[in-house]
Amino acid sequence: MAMTTGSERARATLAYLRRKITTGEWPVGSRIPIEPELAEQTGVGRSTVREAVRSLASIGMLETLPGRGTFVRSAAPTSTLLNEFLADFTLEEILSYRRALEIEAAQQAAIHRTEEDIAALERAAADEVGCTRCPVLGLASGTDDGAFDSTFHRLVFDSAKNRLLASLYAGINDQLRTPEHRGRLANVATGTEMERDHARVLDAIRRRDFIDAVHAMVNHVDHDVVIVNDQHEVVPPLTRTPEQQQRIDQAQEAQEVREAAEEQTRV
Ligand SMILES: [Zn+2]
Known part of the structure; x- marks a missing residue:
């Protein structure tokens, strides 16, 4: 590797190690080569290798066990870090961010969806018919964790073919489920409204109409999950x-x- 500055060497070393993990060359659970070997492979100093390993450990991809070596723990950054990061923000800020993700996902889904995506979305929309509330956070069912995930919404993110959007959405939903936030959230859409909204989103995605998809999702999220105040009044x-x-x-x-x-x- 022909490199000049220390920061370039550090960045390239980090990218090299990360690629080994994301491509599966170093599978989850495997032990990675020892420091001197990695230094030789990358042509950088051992301290640069150590720093890159520490960075990947901090986002949950690697774990160093004293006396045993360094192991691959996850092929992608884990959401623990995202959760810690999101804990610093207010519910209002988080919901606003989530809204932006839902809308972007709907638009990208209209552009990138495959026929298989449409079939899966149709199945999910049909399965979720009859629920009294959009189960996006499972608030209506109280402690039922099984209702936490709206398959329909998750599939919109799958159809968008953007892993970053999907993992941020998953992280946001994890955060909303914390006791601190959950008590301040409510679903206000009725079952009929939810069915109609999902049908409109699905129809726009099916027609590859990325403008309608945005409008349909905006319309849905604005009366879907809402914040309630101490008097149990909806905060628009x-x-x-x-x-x-x-x-x-x-x-x-x-x-x-x-x-x-x-x-x-x-x-
Ligand atoms: Zn919904």
């Missing part, structure tokens, strides 16, 4: 002026008229 995620609300209502009515007309032509 976005405060709208009466004029803005009127425009939203009008657009909603127009959409319903359009859908009713489409229904007619199909019959």
Whole structure:
């Protein structure tokens, strides 16, 4: 490796080790070569190797056991670090960030979805019909952990084909499940609203309409998971002026008229 500065050497060494893990050349559970060997492979000093190993250990990919060696623990950065990072932010900040992820995922899904993705989304939308609440956080079912995951929402992230979006979303949901946040959250969409919303998101993704996909997801997340105050009143995620609300209502009515007309032509 032809390198000049120390920081370049450190970055290249870190990338070299990380690639060994992500490509599976060093499988999870395996012991990695000892420091002098790695120094020889990479052509850098042992202290540079040690630093790179420490970096990968700090994000959960490697673990050094004294006297036994360094082992591969995970092929991807684990969410522990993300959870610790997110703990410093308010629920309002986290929900706003989550909203951005959901919307971006819907748009990317409309662009990158495969036929298999559509089939899986259709199955999930059908399976989740009849739930009284969108089970995205499983709040409606109290302590039932099985309801934590909305397959439909997870599949939208899968269809987006962006691993970073998917892992950030998983990390955010982990954070929302902590007792501190969970008590301040509620699902306000009814079962019927949830079905209709999911159907609209799915329809836009199916048609590869990345603009409709965004609108459909915005419409869903804004009345999906909400923050409630001490008096159990819903704190609106976005405060709208009466004029803005009127425009939203009008657009909603127009959409319903359009859908009713489409229904007619199909019959
Ligand atoms: Zn939903």
